[in-house]
Amino acid sequence: MHYDTLPHTKKVTIKKDSTFGLFAKAYDAYNVVITVNDNVTFNLYTLITCIDGNSDVKIHINCGSDSNVNVVSRNFAGKNGKISFTSAIEIPEQKKAVDASMDIKNYLLHNTSEISANPDLWIYSKDVSCKHGCTMSTFDSDQLFYMNARGIKNTKEILVAGYIQNILDKFPAPKHLIFKRNINHVQELFSSIQ
Amino acid sequence: MRIWKTTPPDMLRVLDLQCKAENNTIIQNANFIVPKGEVHALLGPNGSGKSTLLNIIMGKEYDMSGRIFFNDKDITDMPVYERAKQGMFMSFQVPVEIAGVSNMALIKEAKKHLNATYSVRDIIDTYNEFSTKFGLGEGWYKRQVNYNASGGEKKKNEIMQMFHLKPHFIMLDEIDSGLDVDALTAIGSALRDYMTADRSALVISHNFKLYDFIKPTKVHVIKDGILKTHDKSILKKIKSQGYNAL
Numbered sequence: 001m002h003y004d005t006l007p008h009t010k011k012v013t014i015k016k017d018s019t020f021g022l023f024a025k026a027y028d029a030y031n032v033v034i035t036v037n038d039n040v041t042f043n044l045y046t047l048i049t050c051i052d053g054n055s056d057v058k059i060h061i062n063c064g065s066d067s068n069v070n071v072v073s074r075n076f077a078g079k080n081g082k083i084s085f086t087s088a089i090e091i092p093e094q095k096k097a098v099d100a101s102m103d104i105k106n107y108l109l110h111n112t113s114e115i116s117a118n119p120d121l122w123i124y125s126k127d128v129s130c131k132h133g134c135t136m137s138t139f140d141s142d143q144l145f146y147m148n149a150r151g152i153k154n155t156k157e158i159l160v161a162g163y164i165q166n167i168l169d170k171f172p173a174p175k176h177l178i179f180k181r182n183i184n185h186v187q188e189l190f191s192s193i194q
Numbered sequence: 195m196r197i198w199k200t201t202p203p204d205m206l207r208v209l210d211l212q213c214k215a216e217n218n219t220i221i222q223n224a225n226f227i228v229p230k231g232e233v234h235a236l237l238g239p240n241g242s243g244k245s246t247l248l249n250i251i252m253g254k255e256y257d258m259s260g261r262i263f264f265n266d267k268d269i270t271d272m273p274v275y276e277r278a279k280q281g282m283f284m285s286f287q288v289p290v291e292i293a294g295v296s297n298m299a300l301i302k303e304a305k306k307h308l309n310a311t312y313s314v315r316d317i318i319d320t321y322n323e324f325s326t327k328f329g330l331g332e333g334w335y336k337r338q339v340n341y342n343a344s345g346g347e348k349k350k351n352e353i354m355q356m357f358h359l360k361p362h363f364i365m366l367d368e369i370d371s372g373l374d375v376d377a378l379t380a381i382g383s384a385l386r387d388y389m390t391a392d393r394s395a396l397v398i399s400h401n402f403k404l405y406d407f408i409k410p411t412k413v414h415v416i417k418d419g420i421l422k423t424h425d426k427s428i429l430k431k432i433k434s435q436g437y438n439a440l
Binding site: 140142143145146147148149150151152153154158159161162163164165166167169 | 300
């Protein structure tokens with residue numbers, strides 16, 4: 001498996017099994033069309049942490065036959081943060097045996113936060129397995145109660161750090177550590193949690 | 195005016211507790227005491243409100259009235275994390291999974307908030323000691339909290355957290371569910387050793403074998419919203435005849 005960050009270029013072709021990360025913050029904009037070749041596994045983990053500004057991310061993935069495509073997105077909008085996120089998976093008619101999934105979770109950390117999330121599945125082929133989920137929420141009250149019951153007060157910070165860590169853990173060291181630098185503003189994000 | 199006098203002193207005192215959900219009364223005017231150094235069982239048919247009662251004592255928000263005292267302090271309006279700081283601990287019936295947060299991170303944060311002194315070495319050693327004892331092997335402290343864990347593993351993790359945080363008052367909500375026979379013995383023995391004269395427990399379990407280890411002195415039974423306190427001899431009756439005999 002090849003690990004890397006998603007480039008800022010407009011078009012990317014995935015020729016071999018790859019796991020890519022996209023780490024965006026305020027004032028970052030991505031508009032990327034990704035073509036996944038036949039018989040390739042492609043995992044994309046996106047992490048948008050936006051405080052006081054706009055982030056605009058558009059991803060369009062064209063799947064090849066027998067490809068396995070997984071998109072996992074965790075988006076956090078802090079105080080005055082506005083995120084616009086569009087993720088589309090397209091399976092053309094002639095492409096067969098595609099297994100694709102999209103899992104998007106958006107977290108509004110402040111009452112001034114805004115997130116517009118648009119998960120798209122364009123399926124023209126019949127021979128596919130495709131699933132998607134998109135949630136817009138604050139926090140899981142059961143998780144908050146559980147951590148409170150252990151005496152922890154700043155539960156939301158720990159949960160956000162955990163969600164971020166969970167994405168970083170998908171990448172082996174030293175990539176993991178390099179990516180961590182992309183989110184060195186996370187303390188600022190914590191302070192905007194309401 | 196109700197006057198409560200017990201020896202030894204009360205650890206937990208619940209006064210006229212009433213709880214409603216969606217206009218249905220789940221618990222009506224519950225009154226009971228758990229004195230210091232005693233283990234009490236909390237029983238009742240499925241859906242009778244046992245877990246709800248533990249959640250209320252731990253501080254989860256419900257449409258409720260009444261007062262709860264812990265070590266003679268009124269904690270009714272106290273936030274959940276403050277109650278934990280006072281020495282309360284609850285083992286959940288269905289422990290939640292927290293992706294991205296390791297057991298080590300959770301315990302470190304909890305100890306920081308509880309103002310407990312700790313060292314990373316101690317946390318690792320304690321985790322390794324108990325995870326080995328409970329058949330989980332070493333390295334459990336690195337695992338994410340309950341993430342992708344089986345039901346039994348989650349219950350063992352709850353007990354391991356308890357040993358780290360050393361609370362004075364523990365509430366166990368079906369700690370036995372999902373445990374195999376050997377694991378139940380290991381956890382039952384560990385709980386028996388944990389219970390000292392300055393610690394109390396309120397335990398929900400439908401598995402009467404657990405009570406052989408922790409020996410409850412009183413049994414509180416909730417049925418049709420009413421809580422009644424019985425002597426420990428009621429356990430035999432419930433075991434043989436069920437709740438309909440009460």
